[in-house]
Amino acid sequence: MTEEVLAYLQENREQLLEKLNRFLSIPSVSTDSVHKQDVEEAARFVADYLTEIGFDKVNIEETKGHPLVYGEWTGADSAPTALFYGHYDVQPADPIELWESEPFKPEIREGRLYARGASDDKGQVFMQLAVFEAYMKVHGQLPVNVKVCIEGEEEIGSEHLYEVLKAKKEQFSADFAIISDSGMVDTGQPTILYGLKGFTGLEFTVHGPSSDLHSGIYGGVVRNPAMAMAHLLATLKNEEEVVQVEGFYEGIDPLDEGERKLIEEVPGEDYKKTTGVDQTVSEKGYTAKEHMMARPTLEVNGLYGGYQGEGTKTIIPSSATAKLTCRLVPGQEPDQIQQLLVDHLEKHVPDGVRLEIKREPLSAKAYKVNPDHPLIQQAGQALEQAFGKQAVYARLGGSIPVVEWIDSIFQMPVVLLGFGTPEDRLHSPNESFPIENFYKGMETLVYYWANIKETRL
């Protein structure tokens, strides 16, 4: 069944690439109202493609922001039903002068397709749709039932997605979800993400005197808010990178040997090359990879207070502010962790200053699926068939809010099957996607859907 489909994709390489280029040429920048019509055009492109493939109930669903494109094909009888999620909106192209070719005129150089959205996420959305096209053209049907949900607000926080999914729960419900909006840990190393971190944060300001004071006249009299902030920050995490907030690690499953082995198998990143640091640091008792993938983190994202210009200004600042975020793992409730942080800061704030806390309203729970789940194992097998190399199983230190929403609304597993590479320069000038992954990724999907057809969930 798969051979003819692969042959179709092979024969139509040029046409498919040309069609992808049309999609990539639409500057569907969701954050900029100047591009409102472009965003609508990209939505129409997706809707037209779904109709052309043979999807039913194709609809451009209006939201209070940019529309979301829906379509479904449910002719596979008792086979599983998948919800495919992706997004057709892209990041702005600025700074435009750093692009070597125009961001919305796709160009192939040295095996890579350069364009805004080539990897994130138009290119990967297109691969899924092209595979559906191939199955329909060759066999007149898909191996599984598929519901498609392609939104236009991912790059601006998916502001209206949650309410649409929740309001139309029945329409979107499926046996599992699949997302191709991620990458492989290394070029040529097929990867399955089976976990994402959760997220919470807050900003705190230490208030001291009502205005900046002369350090000669008030030094030794008034508590310095910048120093008080430093003391407070230092209580949060020790130099062994262990968070000192009471209860922070409570309820987290210990990292078992099986998972430590999975993590060890993920090829290591050359951190010196990618970050410029000579030396990694990680939580005492864990390797850097383990900490990044499977242990929670607490980071200062920014801080400021007092005089920040050139030279010296001898003041005691009136206030100082720090921004904190945590990446969470399963077992940690974002709201509860935020409360522990608040309690910790309030407990440790020195006298003579006043603490003001702004809780970050956005949060996300961590997500993790058992790597032994058949949906995941089938993805691993499909990757191996296409890339000729065993897939690694990785957890991501980052968060993808839609995954948590799908999990919480539908209680269905999410398969993160992405084909990007660390060199894709998402959100940056000269975004690109390797042509080889375009074809191998489609090949993977052809195998995957065929494998899933037979899988008992």
Next chain:
Amino acid sequence: MTEEVLAYLQENREQLLEKLNRFLSIPSVSTDSVHKQDVEEAARFVADYLTEIGFDKVNIEETKGHPLVYGEWTGADSAPTALFYGHYDVQPADPIELWESEPFKPEIREGRLYARGASDDKGQVFMQLAVFEAYMKVHGQLPVNVKVCIEGEEEIGSEHLYEVLKAKKEQFSADFAIISDSGMVDTGQPTILYGLKGFTGLEFTVHGPSSDLHSGIYGGVVRNPAMAMAHLLATLKNEEEVVQVEGFYEGIDPLDEGERKLIEEVPGEDYKKTTGVDQTVSEKGYTAKEHMMARPTLEVNGLYGGYQGEGTKTIIPSSATAKLTCRLVPGQEPDQIQQLLVDHLEKHVPDGVRLEIKREPLSAKAYKVNPDHPLIQQAGQALEQAFGKQAVYARLGGSIPVVEWIDSIFQMPVVLLGFGTPEDRLHSPNESFPIENFYKGMETLVYYWANIKETRL
């Protein structure tokens, strides 16, 4: 001898005030090249006045910046010789819209003379000159020998003063120096400053990754420079306000009971009112007044790193920077203290980040004269004669570089006899000076010079 001089000042109140107003009307803003001619005009005003009084060798000495006015009167035979230092330049008037009357059109409201420079330092320079005028007019001579040095660059760091004083050491040398460029601890409370703090500082930057990193991808892998900076700052001073830098307090004379009593006699400031803080903090074992006047301080003047905009950006900052300054007391060498800070930071910097230190090139040694010194005691007596109230003896938490230069070049004591008040708003809109202090200050100076005439130094 003093009665006729006081009578002269009394009879010429209007003319003197009118002359002071002419001086204050010249916008001699030294930092702004637009006012170069105004600065020169103010210098000429001083030089003309000295000539008019009867000073010899009156000269506008050119420097690489603004000129300095010199003059001397040395007809007092064996009486002591005083070097009177002051400055004729002023701070900019910005923000001009906050002034209730024009900064360079002096106006009296509710017993105060409002004008830029009214207190700092044209008004106080003028008082000294007016007293010399009165002595010369009434007696044809001054009670003591006087050398006058009025510079035009005090508000921009006295950039060229040191080299002039050093190059013309003989010309400027005297038995002691007197400066009226300071204030009283409270309105109506005559004050003698007998000590100033020294000064040193540095800025340090903690460098981590070569650019801001995604906290999801690199959290748990890379040392966060903002957190590392917080840890470093927290090692510098504990929450009992005791500096933890090894050797910081070494060589400082303990605060003896006599001086603790002097400090206790200085009226306390209502810190809640002046700073807005509910509670003062000070070095363990010392009161706030003791710490401010007589113990060294270490303050964070400013810090910054990472994302400082609204909301959240989940990054690990590439670097974080803090600016530190110390106020020093006698027994502490500024260069040595700076070195101790550098050593401390280098010793405590955690691994995984790199420390960059910029040493503040400016420094000052602390200055202190024995409050029992006859020059000081005579000042106290003159203040009491004029204000009818016993003077308090205070040390200032701030630094006045010229005092240290005079001390180091000439090894002569410096008398700081100032008549400003805490309400004068130096460097701020609506600078003013109490009219009463204008007259009582001149009265003080009349007594002082008469007292000094008889003093054996």
